[in-house]
Amino acid sequence: MKKYVVTGGAGFIGSTIVRMLLDKQAGFGDGSVEVVDNLLTGHEHNLEEVRGRGVLNNVTLHKVDIRDGAALVPLLDGADTVFHLAAIPSVPRSIHEPVPSHEVNINGTFNVLQAAAQGKVRRVVYAASSSAYGDTEVLPKTESMAPRPKSPYAVQKLLGEYYASVFHSCFGLETVALRFFNVYGPRQDPSSPYSGVLSLFMKHLLAHTQPTIFGDGGQSRDFTYVEDVAGLCLKASRAKGCEGKMYNAGNGGRYTLNQIWDLLQKIEGVQIAAKYGPPRAGDVRDSMADTVSAATELGHAPQFTIEQGLKKTLEWYRMAEATSGV
């Protein structure tokens, strides 16, 4: 039986990958899944749906911090694929708390790659970040553009890409880096000021309170639905010819924050004016992925329009709020 490891598997993206890995219809369901998560931003309840499906025996949660390299070695040993998503996310958090952010995102990533190489793992799929591009002169952002990181988070994620590529060229470990573009969807935790903007927008929409938009709201993002990104991670775990490379994992569109807040109000049939605050340090102005390489080389084919993704996400928050007060 194959072994899959998902670091950060109790997070909202990681737990979506876990569910897909158990899905025979998705071409998986052929192995055990080891989740490595310190539950700093992830939650055990994100894996609950998996329990509900009666396949708990195939999923084990290991409460391990990726800063603990020695603990990773036996967990990763002999795995078919390691999906490395564990990180301390957030651009502003990396500015306010640079030390833990550096230690987890850089040292932790090194530990994962090192344990994977040592344990003869077949492939590591690494969650890189679109923040590595910084402010580019043209859109969409293509993989060949020079990176221009604007924040510690962006530097850390970029360094992880470099390490992944070098572990391939120097140690023969198959690695693929995917630059995630503002992923959103069910289970994204809205409880922190560092939470992703769409989870915060959803929370305000349902509570009928005003969200705060940092800056003029004209900044744009290529918001990508979580299932599309998780699906791409699975494709990247099996594609040929992508070893040692980096790909955009985006949707190929972009919306300003003002447009998204307008759209959400229309979907919900309410009118709530947003508050505006000062722009955030390290913020990128515009973000939009060129998806050609991911489509041709990995088979990336996003399924969800922004309207579909927002509606599904909103329904999930409504249900979660009704059942557990998320």
Ligand code: UD1
């Ligand atoms: C960045 C990366 C993204 C990565 C994420 C991890 C870019 C372009 N994207 O996202 O790939 O996954 O880090 O954390 O760098 N905002 C508000 N009000 C709020 C919260 C946020 O206006 O209450 C604004 C932010 O200032 C920003 C936008 O919304 O302009 C998106 O913020 P956020 O969701 O935190 O993600 P990014 O920093 O864009």
